[in-house]
Amino acid sequence: xxxxxxxxxxxxxxxQSWARHYAFPPTPVWRADGTLRLYVCFCDENTVGRxxxxxxxxxxxxxxxxxxxxxxxxxxxxGAFDENGLLPTCVLEVDDELWMYYVxxxxxxxxxxxxxxxxxxxxxxGATFQRKQRVPVTDRSDTELSNRTSAFVRREPAxxxxxxxxxxxxxxxxxxxxxPVYKMRYMRSADGVNWPDRGEVCLDFSSEEEHAFGxxxxxxxxxxxQWMFYSLRTRAKGYRxxxxxxxxxxxxxxxxxxxxxDVGPDAWDSQEIAYASVVDxxxxxxxxxxxxxxxxxxxxxxxxxxxSS
Numbered sequence: 001x002x003x004x005x006x007x008x009x010x011x012x013x014x015x016q017s018w019a020r021h022y023a024f025p026p027t028p029v030w031r032a033d034g035t036l037r038l039y040v041c042f043c044d045e046n047t048v049g050r051x052x053x054x055x056x057x058x059x060x061x062x063x064x065x066x067x068x069x070x071x072x073x074x075x076x077x078x079g080a081f082d083e084n085g086l087l088p089t090c091v092l093e094v095d096d097e098l099w100m101y102y103v104x105x106x107x108x109x110x111x112x113x114x115x116x117x118x119x120x121x122x123x124x125x126g127a128t129f130q131r132k133q134r135v136p137v138t139d140r141s142d143t144e145l146s147n148r149t150s151a152f153v154r155r156e157p158a159x160x161x162x163x164x165x166x167x168x169x170x171x172x173x174x175x176x177x178x179x180p181v182y183k184m185r186y187m188r189s190a191d192g193v194n195w196p197d198r199g200e201v202c203l204d205f206s207s208e209e210e211h212a213f214g215x216x217x218x219x220x221x222x223x224x225x226q227w228m229f230y231s232l233r234t235r236a237k238g239y240r241x242x243x244x245x246x247x248x249x250x251x252x253x254x255x256x257x258x259x260x261x262d263v264g265p266d267a268w269d270s271q272e273i274a275y276a277s278v279v280d281x282x283x284x285x286x287x288x289x290x291x292x293x294x295x296x297x298x299x300x301x302x303x304x305x306x307x308s309s
Contacts, residue, residue, distance in 0.1 A: 001243075001260040003287055003302035007062050008268050010054050011298025012042055018071060019052060020045050024295025025215050025275030026288035027088040029098065032125060034058070035065060036279065038288060039072070039100065039126075040299070041087030049085035050074050051102065053126070058281045061288075061301050073102065073120050073129045081106050081116050081136050089117070089215050090152045091126070098122040099192065100129050101151045104136060108146075111171065112178055115149035116140065119193065132193060138165065141197035145169035147182050150215040153192065161192040162249065164216045164228070167199060172211050174235050184213045184230065186250050203244060203252050209234050213242070218249070219278045228252060229259070229276040229287070239274035239294060261287065261302055268297040275299075 012019045019042030027039040036058045041049035052068035076082035082104025090101045100120045107113050116136035120129035138148040144167035151165035168182030185199030203213065214231025221227060226249055232242040243259035244252040263270055269291030276289045285304040291297045 001258055002305040003261040004305050005261070005264060005266075005300065005302045008266070008291075008298065008300040009056065009062055009288070010064055010067070011268070011296075016042075016069075018042060018044050018050050022047075022049065022295045023054065023298040024087065024290045025089065026277050026290070026299045027091055028277055028279050028288065029091045029093075029126065031055070036061065036281075037126065038277075038299070039088040039091055041085070041295070042071075043085070047085075048075060049087050049105070051086060051088050051100075051129070058279075061286060072122075072127065073100070073131075076104065076131075076134065080104070080134055081114070081139075082118055084113070086118070089150050092153060092155060094155065094192065096123075098126050098129075099153075101137075101153050103149045111146060114140070115147045115180075117149050117151045117165065137193055138163075138167075138195050143167075143169065143198045144182075144185075146171070147180050149182075150213075152216045152218055154218060155192070156188075161189045163187055163189065163195065163199070164202070164218055164249075165199065166213050166216075174211075179211060179233075181211050182213065184216060184252075200250070202250050203228075203230070203254065206254065206256075209236060211235060214239065215275050217277045219280075227278065229278060231274040231276075232256065237272075239272040241273050241276050241289065260305075261289070266291075268292060269300060 022043040023040040050071035051073040055065040057063040085105040117138040119132040122129045148167040166182040170181040184203030186202040187199035189195045212233040216230045219227045226246045228244045242256040244254045246252045271292045279286045287302045
């Protein structure tokens with residue numbers, strides 16, 4: 001496959017105190033009026049993230065229609081798992097509600113931070129969200145002690161839910177900085193709220209150079225194949241995008257060489273690319289993604305070249 005980059009879409013201009021910089025990871029959902037909303041984390045001057053949105057024209061996703069003036073979901077109360085920031089990873093329709101799965105950050109002492117997945121629900125078409133509960137839906141467990149996070153959730157035809165996420169207990173050191181080690185995992189839930197205390201590894205590292213995956217995005221294609229785009233964190237290059245294929249959603253074949261997109265000459269994505277999401281619109285497939293510093297320079301988009309896919 002090959003993606004043609006269409007350009008940079010959005011980064012905050014710094015005028016709002018809660019949204020000085022960053023816009024990541026682009027998490028799309030269709031609105032009733034046909035526009036495309038991308039929920040993102042905006043960060044304040046202390047790099048504490050809150051969730052807002054950017055609405056774009058699907059005929060020209062570089063055309064921004066509106067930006068949220070206030071957060072749709074703010075940080076949690078002191079002592080909560082999301083007291084130091086939060087970011088969206090997946091938004092899906094459940095009956096007449098929108099369910100947002102999101103990462104909550106909590107700073108540590110002997111470890112830099114902990115990340116677990118929360119759930120917030122909107123009953124006003126995504127204008128605001130309220131927490132389903134103040135604790136994570138994927139909390140720490142004996143086998144995934146410090147990170148159970150970055151979830152992509154999909155509703156199954158029979159009514160259950162399946163989740164792809166990253167989880168682990170270990171840390172490594174790169175250039176004197178502690179960084180998490182986690183693999184891609186999979187699990188299922190009957191109600192989307194109560195999940196097992198561990199998932200099965202569905203995507204593993206290919207070398208010692210790799211130490212973490214980032215937010216997966218799973219796309220069911222017309223021929224029944226499933227695509228997974230994910231961030232791949234390496235010791236030497238930082239973030240790049242990876243790609244895998246599956247027929248059943250659990251057994252994946254990594255095909256990173258076929259991802260069809262890499263860093264480019266433009267200043268905003270010249271060093272890293274990360275956090276892809278895929279949207280089909282008419283006969284076009286869009287890929288939204290972040291650039292340098294994992295979203296500090298905002299997000300852009302690319303279109304699939306169907307002649308080479």
